[in-house]
Amino acid sequence: MIKEFEEKIIKSFFNKRVQQRILYELFSPQKRGDALWKLNHSYSGTLRKEFMIQIPKSQLDRQEIERLLIKQGAGDTCYVMSLNDAIDGKEMDLKTAIDRVFGYGLSSIISCVHGHLAYFQAEQELGAPPRFILKR
DSSP, X not given: OOHHHHHHHHHHHBOHHHHHHHHHHHTSTTTHHHHHHHHHHOHHXXXXXXXXXXXXXGGOSHHHHHHHHHHTTOOSEXXXXXXXXXXXXXXXXXXXXXXXXXXTOSOEEEEEETTTEEEEEOOOOSSSOOEEEEEO
């Protein structure tokens, strides 16, 4: 976990009323999952709507999501916050991160330009999960 990156992500894209609680939970090993779990069903009350751009269903494949992020300024590497323990709190190649998050089914954030550009995937219920570009 890289605390500096996560603070930027939370302060940029999360509603002010939940920021301190989310930060507290993220940095507590026993509560980290609780913070990330809030993004599953209640992401619309947790994330700032004015920075969420829903990805059209016609652009929901891995390659198109990667192209969208690169077009918006993403580099080769990114930082991941996810309920998937294998990738949570890690820096990795953008393509690898998208591949690992894409089929997981639970919420994840891929931060491409910390505090300015990220990809968010909510929990999968029926069909494809809601997917968004987070951009400031």
